[in-house]
Amino acid sequence: MMVIGSRQATLPVPGLGPLAETSQLPPRNHEWKIWAVVIPATAALTFCLGLAMDRVLLGVAAAVVLLIASAAVIAFGIRDQRRGEIIDNTLEAVAPMLGVRKLSRALLRVSRWKNGWVGTPGRAKLRYANQVNGRDPKWVGGVLEVLDRNLGGHYQVKGHNHRTKLLVLALDETPAKEEVLPSEQVQRVLAVVKELLGESATVECEEDGDEIKNVTVTHKQGIHMAMVGRRQRVEKVISARMHGRWVAHWDLQNDIVRFTQRPELPTLVYPIYEDVDRTDAHASYLKLKLPYGVDENGNIIFWQPALNPHMLVVGGTGTGKTVVEHGFLEQIARQGYRIWVIDGKRIEFVGFRGYPNVELVASRVEHQVRMIIAAHELMEERYTLIEAGKATLKDFDPLFLIIDEYATLKARIVRWYKTVKQKGDPTQPPILELIEDLARLARSAKIHMILGLQRPDVSFLGGEMRDNFAARISMGRLSPQGANMMWDSFAIGVALPRNVRGRGVSTDAESNPVEIQTFWNPDPAKGDLPEYLEKAQPEETTYPRMMILDPDIEADLDGSTQDPDYEPGYRDYAEARIVPFDARIADEMAPTPPARAAHTSKALPEANDETDDPESAGEEDAEDSMESTIGLFEGYRPATQEKASSLEEGDAVLIDEALGLWGIVTDVEPEDDDYLILDYRDIETGEADSASITADTWLHIRRPDEQEGRGRK
Numbered sequence: 001m002m003v004i005g006s007r008q009a010t011l012p013v014p015g016l017g018p019l020a021e022t023s024q025l026p027p028r029n030h031e032w033k034i035w036a037v038v039i040p041a042t043a044a045l046t047f048c049l050g051l052a053m054d055r056v057l058l059g060v061a062a063a064v065v066l067l068i069a070s071a072a073v074i075a076f077g078i079r080d081q082r083r084g085e086i087i088d089n090t091l092e093a094v095a096p097m098l099g100v101r102k103l104s105r106a107l108l109r110v111s112r113w114k115n116g117w118v119g120t121p122g123r124a125k126l127r128y129a130n131q132v133n134g135r136d137p138k139w140v141g142g143v144l145e146v147l148d149r150n151l152g153g154h155y156q157v158k159g160h161n162h163r164t165k166l167l168v169l170a171l172d173e174t175p176a177k178e179e180v181l182p183s184e185q186v187q188r189v190l191a192v193v194k195e196l197l198g199e200s201a202t203v204e205c206e207e208d209g210d211e212i213k214n215v216t217v218t219h220k221q222g223i224h225m226a227m228v229g230r231r232q233r234v235e236k237v238i239s240a241r242m243h244g245r246w247v248a249h250w251d252l253q254n255d256i257v258r259f260t261q262r263p264e265l266p267t268l269v270y271p272i273y274e275d276v277d278r279t280d281a282h283a284s285y286l287k288l289k290l291p292y293g294v295d296e297n298g299n300i301i302f303w304q305p306a307l308n309p310h311m312l313v314v315g316g317t318g319t320g321k322t323v324v325e326h327g328f329l330e331q332i333a334r335q336g337y338r339i340w341v342i343d344g345k346r347i348e349f350v351g352f353r354g355y356p357n358v359e360l361v362a363s364r365v366e367h368q369v370r371m372i373i374a375a376h377e378l379m380e381e382r383y384t385l386i387e388a389g390k391a392t393l394k395d396f397d398p399l400f401l402i403i404d405e406y407a408t409l410k411a412r413i414v415r416w417y418k419t420v421k422q423k424g425d426p427t428q429p430p431i432l433e434l435i436e437d438l439a440r441l442a443r444s445a446k447i448h449m450i451l452g453l454q455r456p457d458v459s460f461l462g463g464e465m466r467d468n469f470a471a472r473i474s475m476g477r478l479s480p481q482g483a484n485m486m487w488d489s490f491a492i493g494v495a496l497p498r499n500v501r502g503r504g505v506s507t508d509a510e511s512n513p514v515e516i517q518t519f520w521n522p523d524p525a526k527g528d529l530p531e532y533l534e535k536a537q538p539e540e541t542t543y544p545r546m547m548i549l550d551p552d553i554e555a556d557l558d559g560s561t562q563d564p565d566y567e568p569g570y571r572d573y574a575e576a577r578i579v580p581f582d583a584r585i586a587d588e589m590a591p592t593p594p595a596r597a598a599h600t601s602k603a604l605p606e607a608n609d610e611t612d613d614p615e616s617a618g619e620e621d622a623e624d625s626m627e628s629t630i631g632l633f634e635g636y637r638p639a640t641q642e643k644a645s646s647l648e649e650g651d652a653v654l655i656d657e658a659l660g661l662w663g664i665v666t667d668v669e670p671e672d673d674d675y676l677i678l679d680y681r682d683i684e685t686g687e688a689d690s691a692s693i694t695a696d697t698w699l700h701i702r703r704p705d706e707q708e709g710r711g712r713k
């Protein structure tokens with residue numbers, strides 16, 4: 001951990017006044033300078049004497065010796081003078097802390113010089129006055145700091161006699177650790193934080209390799225930061241100016257804020273299963289929370305049917321929509337509730353035929369129609385009972401109706417209806433209204449729908465249906481118009497990372513749309529994740545498997561008709577009987593597989609499963625996957641050059657001209673008069689980032705085409 005800008009002991013020490021008398025030491029006596037003159041003069045005299053006495057050699061030798069002595073005197077003299085200056089400067093610097101009235105060299109004694117010609121004293125003894133509190137660590141710290149600075153070493157306390165007021169300091173000779181300079185990143189953090197939270201802010205950065213993980217700031221902005229807006233601004237500016245995305249955790253009582261890197265959403269999350277509690281069925285139902293994913297903070301995201309009666313799951317092929325629906329089915333079945341499934345693609349719920357508490361799985365259109373009618377009849381029956389005062393909500397068992405691929409279902413019903421409509425029947429199939437009725441009213445009859453849609457559809461999400469599906473999930477990338485229909489924003493869910501299966505947007509506990517990773521739920525048909533299949537398995541089967549009888553089979557069974565040309569009409573299908581499952585009858589009802597079925601892949605239902613008419617095969621393929629159809633700029637108008645100040649949430653903006661990187665604006669806010677903070681997600685990778693730009697920068701911008709969907713909020 002690297003600490004920057006931490007507080008240090010400061011001078012002078014409180015309680016000590018200035019020196020009463022002179023704070024300067026008297027000049028030192030430099031006797032060596034006299035010897036430096038006398039000795040060479042003596043050398044000259046000796047040489048002359050030698051010449052005069054005709055003892056030249058002796059004279060020269062004596063003069064040389066004297067000159068060497070003179071050089072030594074000069075050298076040692078200069079060294080002692082330099083050392084004396086160091087000691088005096090140190091003493092004068094530390095003097096205000098010693099509490100003495102008169103400065104004297106006796107107060108600081110140094111010895112054991114080392115490290116070079118002038119060097120640093122190995123030992124220093126410092127005396128101080130009685131009124132100084134020598135036990136105060138701040139005072140000792142201050143003294144050490146002055147000595148370190150002036151003597152040029154790192155000193156530590158060797159001994160301290162509080163009675164005689166003598167502090168003994170020794171030079172710390174352990175090799176000094178290389179000073180770690182704050183990295184460029186840390187320096188940037190420091191600069192940004194000080195700019196935002198004041199110069200007095202202290203900053204601690206926790207680094208992990210080259211990455212800064214956490215930044216803890218102690219500031220003095222107390223009252224200002226009590227305002228939510230200011231706190232949000234700080235968070236945004238930090239994210240815009242520092243690398244990465246940051247979340248601020250505020251401790252307002254202690255004026256501390258901790259910034260942590262926003263966690264990354266995992267790409268794979270296994271399901272969790274809540275405990276089953278059926279002691280009071282109605283109370284359990286009211287509390288029922290069905291988990292289906294996690295957000296970036298690891299919060300589990302739930303659907304609570306008693307609060308939001310129906311769930312809408314929107315997602316193109318391969319985004320993970322079916323896996324989400326399987327998850328709901330498994331959670332509901334495990335809790336012991338009754339389930340009906342409309343298998344829009346006919347093969348997505350094969351593994352749940354005969355699964356505990358899954359009463360019905362309808363894959364043929366006529367069975368799907370009957371199921372919708374049956375759900376509507378059940379709702380009507382329950383309403384009648386409540387109306388008659390014969391029952392209350394408490395008396396009913398919840399029913400969960402899963403409708404996969406709603407748009408496909410609608411199209412198939414319309415086409416099928418034409419083939420079975422008889423004289424006197426309404427021109428349009430009456431079933432579609434029933435679904436709308438269920439969406440509107442079924443809540444009060446404890447009937448809930450989980451409805452899957454390939455893509456956000458104005459005819460569905462533009463009207464009343466939308467309000468009945470407050471609980472929503474969008475899987476995979478949305479077009480800007482789809483995002484607006486789902487989340488009232490042209491930006492949310494538009495730039496999710498590509499190729500991450502099970503990634504989507506849903507509402508959190510506060511009803512805010514958040515990016516989530518949905519659970520990877522096991523599919524019994526595939527046999528993957530066996531341990532989770534086991535965990536999900538309901539302990540008991542409260543609702544055994546049922547089946548819808550075909551009208552002609554029913555007639556055969558009760559022998560009411562032998563007419564080989566008997567053609568059941570819409571009404572016959574609408575009133576088809578729902579009976580306990582019988583494998584023999586199911587076999588009989590199964591249409592003969594078409595000849596080409598011999599070449600079909602393993603994924604298709606087995607011969608004795610309910611199969612569908614081959615005519616409609618490939619219908620769902622007509623509903624292209626969202627992924628494949630949503631081109632990078634689909635739903636946007638052509639690019640124009642505009643000033644940054646005109647940017648709005650949902651716009652696509654060219655972030656890096658050289659690299660051709662576009663981002664989807666998720667938020668734009670003024671940082672100050674000139675600058676804007678731009679939050680965006682890379683249109684290619686979905687990676688979130690922020691930038692700070694001047695409001696009058698010219699940018700290439702593509703606006704969402706509002707003609708294609710609902711307008712901006």
Ligand SMILES: Nc1ncnc2c1ncn2[C@@H]1O[C@H](COP(=O)(O)OP(=O)(O)OP(=O)(O)O)[C@@H](O)[C@H]1O
Pocket residue numbers: 267268269315316317318319320321322323324348501502503517518519520521
């Ligand atoms: N939450 C998830 N975690 C990990 N992988 C997932 C997740 N959801 C789906 N997948 C992977 O993506 C594949 C496609 O998922 P799924 O069948 O649910 O897609 P879909 O949106 O229903 O598409 P389709 O309509 O083609 O079935 C799965 O087989 C699985 O491999």
